[in-house]
Amino acid sequence: MQFFNAPTVLSVTQLSRYLKELLETDDILQNIWVQGEISGCKTYSSGHCYFTLKDAESQLQCVFFKNARLRSSAPDLRDGMGIAAYGRISFYERDGKLQLYVEGVELIGEGALFLRFEQLKARLAAEGLFDENRKRSLPSQPAVVGIVTSPQAAALRDILRVLRSRYPLAEVIFAPTLVQGSEAPASIATAIDLLNEQGEAEVIIVGRGGGSIEELWAFNEEIVARAIARSRIPVISGVGHETDFTIADFVADYRASTPTAAAAAAVPDIADWQIDLQTKQGELTELMVELLSDLGEKLERAQRDLQRANPRSLLDRRRQQLDDTAILLQARLQHILSLRGERLSGMALRLHALSPLITIARGFAVVRRDSDSAIVTSILQTHPGDALTIQVTDGSIPVEVRTI
Amino acid sequence: MESLTFEDAYAKLEAAVTALQDGQMPLERALQYYEEGMRLAQYCNELLQKAELRIQQLSVDSQGMIELQPLDLP
Numbered sequence: 001m002q003f004f005n006a007p008t009v010l011s012v013t014q015l016s017r018y019l020k021e022l023l024e025t026d027d028i029l030q031n032i033w034v035q036g037e038i039s040g041c042k043t044y045s046s047g048h049c050y051f052t053l054k055d056a057e058s059q060l061q062c063v064f065f066k067n068a069r070l071r072s073s074a075p076d077l078r079d080g081m082g083i084a085a086y087g088r089i090s091f092y093e094r095d096g097k098l099q100l101y102v103e104g105v106e107l108i109g110e111g112a113l114f115l116r117f118e119q120l121k122a123r124l125a126a127e128g129l130f131d132e133n134r135k136r137s138l139p140s141q142p143a144v145v146g147i148v149t150s151p152q153a154a155a156l157r158d159i160l161r162v163l164r165s166r167y168p169l170a171e172v173i174f175a176p177t178l179v180q181g182s183e184a185p186a187s188i189a190t191a192i193d194l195l196n197e198q199g200e201a202e203v204i205i206v207g208r209g210g211g212s213i214e215e216l217w218a219f220n221e222e223i224v225a226r227a228i229a230r231s232r233i234p235v236i237s238g239v240g241h242e243t244d245f246t247i248a249d250f251v252a253d254y255r256a257s258t259p260t261a262a263a264a265a266a267v268p269d270i271a272d273w274q275i276d277l278q279t280k281q282g283e284l285t286e287l288m289v290e291l292l293s294d295l296g297e298k299l300e301r302a303q304r305d306l307q308r309a310n311p312r313s314l315l316d317r318r319r320q321q322l323d324d325t326a327i328l329l330q331a332r333l334q335h336i337l338s339l340r341g342e343r344l345s346g347m348a349l350r351l352h353a354l355s356p357l358i359t360i361a362r363g364f365a366v367v368r369r370d371s372d373s374a375i376v377t378s379i380l381q382t383h384p385g386d387a388l389t390i391q392v393t394d395g396s397i398p399v400e401v402r403t404i
Numbered sequence: 405m406e407s408l409t410f411e412d413a414y415a416k417l418e419a420a421v422t423a424l425q426d427g428q429m430p431l432e433r434a435l436q437y438y439e440e441g442m443r444l445a446q447y448c449n450e451l452l453q454k455a456e457l458r459i460q461q462l463s464v465d466s467q468g469m470i471e472l473q474p475l476d477l478p
Contacts, residue, residue, distance in 0.1 A: 164457045
């Protein structure tokens with residue numbers, strides 16, 4: 001065939017065969033490694049696998065035949081995996097495509113990490129390390145909180161900020177660690193072990209802020225997973241962002257999405273307690289007012305009874321006593337009522353300063369029986385059909401007892 | 405009262421509320437419960453407001469013993 005001295009015209013097949021021959025006689029192209037990311041990966045029922053290997057600027061069609069796959073015991077390929085593929089370049093005449101005929105692949109970068117992640121996860125899951133019934137419940141009010149993270153990282157500041165605002169009653173034991181790099185896994189595991197050995201922490205937060213998958217990798221290492229699993233103290237993981245899941249998250253007793261969320265999960269919020277204390281003060285005052293008005297009524301009744309009674313001298317003496325008591329009571333009642341006024345305005349200011357959502361969630365109400373205005377504190381005091389009034393901060397709600 | 409922990413003070417506060425709810429007691433006793441309850445609630449509030457997070461750093465000395473040292477962190 002003559003190619004450079006036209007007018008020879010080639011058929012497509014002739015050209016394709018020429019290209020194929022050219023490629024297949026090139027030593028470099030017949031024994032080549034190519035690195036890129038998999039996309040458009042499809043494995044057919046025949047067992048042959050087709051995909052495109054690409055990088056930022058170029059792409060290359062690849063075919064990985066069943067036999068080659070079995071021979072090389074390659075991992076399952078998925079879109080997004082970074083691989084280095086080994087094989088030969090040839091031309092597929094039917095489709096006019098230049099292709100890499102893959103003989104074997106090795107995972108690199110995130111692809112390799114991903115595979116290790118999946119393998120470790122499967123192995124630990126099979127061991128039962130992620131079982132729900134292994135998860136310990138978190139203490140509701142830990143006196144001592146252990147923190148395992150880097151002293152330099154923003155994660156530590158985030159955690160301390162949340163602990164300070166939510167629960168400054170706590171004591172923190174900070175076990176500093178590396179959180180990335182080859183020594184990080186052993187460092188994290190040692191810190192968890194040391195907190196257990198020291199023994200005072202009632203809950204441990206293990207965390208670090210967001211980063212690339214490589215930067216978060218320490219939390220996917222088996223040594224860290226095992227340290228969390230053997231910790232006698234419940235562990236909260238808070239690694240990376242909401243979308244990052246690490247092996248540590250699966251083993252931890254509680255998985256928080258971020259270090260900040262981990263701190264919030266570790267302790268109660270004293271804002272709730274402060275509202276509760278105000279509620280209790282209101283309750284005490286209500287009860288006292290109730291008690292005093294009951295006594296006042298009794299006193300009035302006794303006075304009426306006495307007026308009907310004899311002899312006169314006794315009556316006078318009793319009347320005198322009653323008057324004294326009534327004055328005393330009146331003074332107490334006035335005092336308490338004015339106190340209550342101050343407390344209530346104080347409470348209103350405090351409540352206003354707090355989150356309205358929390359406030360709404362905390363309804364405080366007094367339930368009274370309409371027949372005699374008695375405060376209902378037990379189901380024994382009411383019967384079906386009784387009319388009751390629920391007194392809330394801004395008014396009253398009349399209700400009827402349906403069933404007890 | 406100054407030596408009471410938050411938990412102890414809160415438990416006593418709850419007891420005062422419960423006692424008053426029961427209601428069967430002389431006026432003087434009721435007033436005692438009331439005033440003590442109000443004081444306890446105030447005391448608990450002050451404890452919460454005064455509380456400051458204490459931070460200690462854990463380390464291991466050359467003999468392999470665990471040490472805790474106060475840490476001043478912003």
